[in-house]
Amino acid sequence: MVGFIIFLALLSVGFVFGRTAEANHFKSLIEREEKLSHITITTTKKLPDGYRSSEFVAGNVVISIDYFKRIAAALRGLVGGRIASYTSLLERARREAVLRMKEEADKEGASMIANVRLETSSVFQDAKQLVGSLEVYAYGTALK
Amino acid sequence: MANIIISNLEAIPGVTIVKHLGMVQGNTVRAKHMGRDIMAGLKNIVGGELRGYTELLTDSREECTQRMIEHAQALGANAVLNVRFSTSSVSAGASELFVYGTAVVVQ
Numbered sequence: 001m002v003g004f005i006i007f008l009a010l011l012s013v014g015f016v017f018g019r020t021a022e023a024n025h026f027k028s029l030i031e032r033e034e035k036l037s038h039i040t041i042t043t044t045k046k047l048p049d050g051y052r053s054s055e056f057v058a059g060n061v062v063i064s065i066d067y068f069k070r071i072a073a074a075l076r077g078l079v080g081g082r083i084a085s086y087t088s089l090l091e092r093a094r095r096e097a098v099l100r101m102k103e104e105a106d107k108e109g110a111s112m113i114a115n116v117r118l119e120t121s122s123v124f125q126d127a128k129q130l131v132g133s134l135e136v137y138a139y140g141t142a143l144k
Numbered sequence: 145m146a147n148i149i150i151s152n153l154e155a156i157p158g159v160t161i162v163k164h165l166g167m168v169q170g171n172t173v174r175a176k177h178m179g180r181d182i183m184a185g186l187k188n189i190v191g192g193e194l195r196g197y198t199e200l201l202t203d204s205r206e207e208c209t210q211r212m213i214e215h216a217q218a219l220g221a222n223a224v225l226n227v228r229f230s231t232s233s234v235s236a237g238a239s240e241l242f243v244y245g246t247a248v249v250v251q
Contacts, residue, residue, distance in 0.1 A: 010189055017190035025192075051157045056150045056227070058205070062198045066191025089191075096193075115152050121231040123197065123239045133194050135201060137229060141153045 010067045018066025022088065029095050036102045041113045041140065048114060051143040055108050058139035059100025062123060063093040090134065094118060097138040110142035148213050149223035149250065156225065156250070165219045165247040170211030174204045175238045201241070205229065208243045221247035 042048075065073070069085035076083050097118070105113050119137045149156060176197070187194050216224050227245035234240045 014189055014191065018192075021190065021192050045154055047153050047155045047157060053158060054149075054151055054153065054156045056152065060198060060201055060205075062194045062201060064188050064191055064194055067189045069191065070188075117152065117228070119229060119231060121233070121239070123201065123231065123233060133197055135197070135231065137201075137205075137231070139152060139229060141151050141156075143157065 011071060012068075014067030014069070018068055021066075022092070025092055025096075029092070029099065032099050032103075033095070036099065036106060039102050039105055039111060039113060041098070041102070041116045043116050045115050048112070048143070051112070053144055055105075055110065055142045055144075056139070057101050057104040057108070057110075057113060057142045058137065059097045059102070059104060060135060060137040061093050061096045061100065062133045062135045063089060063096075064133045065089050090120070090136070093134055093136040094120075094138070097136040101138045101140060105140075105142035108142050108144065110144045112143045113140040114143055116140035147222065148216065149225075150209070150213070150227055150245075151223070151225050152227045152245075154226055156223070159223070159250040161223075161225075161248045162251050163249040165216075165221050165249065167244060168212050168215040168219065168221070168224060168247045169242065169244040170208040170213075170215060171240060171242040172204050172208040172211070173234060173238055173240045174200065176200070201239075204239075204241050205243070208241050212243050212245065216245075216247040219247050221249055223248050223250045 073083050073085050117139055121135050123133055123135045224245040224247055230242045232240050
């Protein structure tokens with residue numbers, strides 16, 4: 001009985017806090033993306049003409065899913081199909097990592113980041129946990 | 145450290161490659177930290193960014209990049225081009241960070 005109450009408490013805490021945190025994060029992502037929209041990013045390896053210097057830039061983020069979504073994803077895992085909670089989690093992580101990379105490039109005064117690579121990995125995963133934490137790492141070469 | 149160029153492009157502006165010295169690499173395996181893990185456990189309930197881990201991985205990447213640079217300098221290179229990063233989990237609670245690239249002499 002006590003276990004069930006704790007489970008329900010965790011579920012509701014995860015639902016409420018996870019939801020507001022996600023909404024706030026999306027709002028801040030949109031704002032910061034707007035501010036840094038003058039930096040073009042490409043995934044081509046070739047060096048574009050007309051740049052004088054280059055600098056290696058990178059951004060990373062480790063992110064975790066909330067309790068409610070973890071349970072929802074586990075239930076979805078029984079029937080299969082698209083797991084919306086992980087889709088949005090990874091989208092947030094990727095956008096955040098790219099933004100951090102862009103912020104670093106902005107400090108250097110760069111106008112373009114060439115050869116951007118994104119790497120996703122699950123880090124520090126426990127044997128008992130379904131998903132530990134996800135890391136997204138974005139890197140590229142800032143040009144000015 | 146200061147005068148070595150790191151880039152993930154095949155060519156960089158303003159310089160020409162005079163000599164290729166082959167592949168250089170650096171790696172590090174990091175385990176998670178107990179204290180940080182307690183905080184991360186709480187964060188696992190509400191979700192969101194695990195700042196301790198973000199910093200830990202940033203530091204680890206700097207360390208393996210440093211190792212790659214030492215390797216490149218030992219070969220007499222002054223730049224490392226086409227750098228790639230890779231991450232893999234080697235055991236429960238530990239991650240390996242690996243960085244590799246091509247050591248070159250540029251002018």
